[in-house]
Amino acid sequence: MAKVVVLEKDVADKIAAGEVVDRPASIVKELVENSLDAGATRVEVELEEGGRRRITVTDNGCGMMLEDAVLALERHATSKIRAADDLYAIRTLGFRGEALPSIAAVSTLRILTCAEGEETGIAVTVERGEVSAAEQRGAPRGTQVTVTELFANVPARLKFLKAVPTELSHIVDLVIRFALSYPDVAFRLSHNGRAVFASQGSGDPLNTVVAAYGREVAREMLPVDSGEGAPVRVQGYISRPAVTRTSRSYQSFFVNRRLVRTPILTRALDEAYKGYVPAGRFPIACLFVTVDPAVVDVNVHPTKMEVRFAAERDVFQAALRAARQALAGANLAMPALPPRVEQSIQVQTAGERPAVAPPPAPSAGSGAPVGEALEDPFAGLVVREPVADLAPKGK
Ligand SMILES: Nc1ncnc2c1ncn2[C@@H]1O[C@H](COP(=O)(O)OP(=O)(O)O)[C@@H](O)[C@H]1O
Ligand SMILES: [Mg+2]
Structure with missing residues (x-):
């Protein structure tokens, strides 16, 4: 048996990444959770090639200060819990302080963020786990995280990625589920520049x-x-x-x-x-x-x-x-559809279909966007009835 040694940081990070980050959808999950924990009322997910080429998540949440943005890239760095006891009363989606460093260990990760009340934003780039640049840069309030070169340094994992439509459908699934549980948050998802799903954030x-x-x-x-x-x-x-x-x-x-x-x-x-x-x-x-x-x-x-x-x-x-x-009571009541449903947008590309279920409980908080309004890339989008896979029904 060889001597016992403590693993180098980059090895430990890669091991942790293996648990948290196994495909583009798991990255989207962690990034969107961070946006929601940051109090965002708008979350936009942009993908290229099913997320294999690029994943960008933009929110209008609380943003980060420079020290926090750099520290957030360390393992077990979190603003969400402090003591072991907090583990028994978790109210945020994140708490392990592992997502960002894990993602950064297996990709190129860029953070552009501006905290509430700050004059200017900051941009941090991490390549394969090492911070390669951190500078001040103008940014709207909130945070944008971009992940590219995913698994470029983990060929074994790259091999296990599925075809673009499969990876995409996992992400569509996931974003729909987030939208269901956060009806007061407006979600947008686009793939290769095309809108795939959008929720209003109306609270209903x-x-x-x-x-x-x-x-x-x-x-x-x-x-x-x-x-x-x-x-x-x-x-x-x-x-x-x-x-x-x-x-x-x-x-x-x-x-x-x-x-x-x-x-x-x-x-x-x-x-x-x-x-x-x-x-x-x-x-x-x-x-x-x-x-x-x-x-x-x-x-x-x-x-x-x-x-x-x-x-x-x-x-x-x-x-x-x-x-x-x-x-x-099923025969007694038909749920009334909310008014103005025609504002909902659903665009699906051939072969993609969200495989998910319905809605959540009432939510606290208003859907009113705060801070800088993000440019609306979906404005003018043609709205049409969704074509979701509807099994034969009738009663
Ligand atoms: N979108 C975001 N907006 C504001 N702060 C963020 C965002 N993403 C990450 N952070 C900060 O970075 C920290 C580390 O994030 P992460 O690695 O996902 O760990 P965790 O979510 O478990 O705390 C978070 O605790 C939070 O303070
Ligand atoms: Mg997190």
Whole structure:
């Protein structure tokens, strides 16, 4: 056996990157989470070649000061938690302080940022983990992060990237899910200069459903709410039993607004739809669990997509009850579509289709943009009805 040594920083960073960053979509996820944590009301994602050539995420959030922007590139540098105890009360999407250095370790990363109240912005460039330039530069308030040369220094990972349409569809999926859980934030996603998806940020989750799946689907969604007062609240939308898909990929689950994978909610849905849908068909669903952060552990996996609940049963029961109630009342109520849906934009390129589910719970906060208005690259875009893959329906 050789001697034990502490790994060099660049090796450690690459190992961490292996856990957090495995494809363009995981980079988009981390960058958008940072934008949301920064309080952005507008988040724009621009991609080239499915993100393989370029990913740019621009927000109008709080921005960073020079020292913070440089420090943020260090591992375990975070403004979001301070002490181990904070891990038990996480209210932000990020907390591990690993995303930026991990991404920077396997790409060329540029940050252009301007903090609130600052006269000028700053630009920092990191190439393969080393800061190569940091200078003052004019910038609107907020932050823009651009990632290029992805995995140029990790050929093994580069090999595993899928074709552009596949990588793109993962990102479309993801951005739609963010838009569902943050209806008060205006999201835009473009690919090779073409608009792919946009949400209004109106605060009304049904507008996001319309933008993502079209009015037809939005009309078939039933509101779900287990009610206030209990330690666990489950809200959201589920589809009428006549509207199903052949996979679960149109089911989205969020815990305290964080997109998660959890078998508990999957099982609750299966149970609620028993007898309503045939085997092999799955309802569309978008469920939001609100629970005291102290009883949920999100520090289970580096991607923060897995969670553990202290009271799994309560979560299961609340979801089951809420879904059953919605289904039982299904013939009584049709959800009213929000007004002015025609403002939603949905443009899809051939072969791309978002595979996701519906909307979230009411959100606090207003959608009013703050700070510098970003130029609107989508202005004048032709609006048309979405063509999302709608399984045959009818009741
Ligand atoms: N878009 C952004 N706007 C403002 N601050 C940001 C942004 N992205 C990153 N930061 C700052 O950089 C820090 C490090 O980010 P990251 O590596 O993703 O770790 P984490 O999100 O876990 O704190 C964050 O804590 C935050 O202070
Ligand atoms: Mg982060």
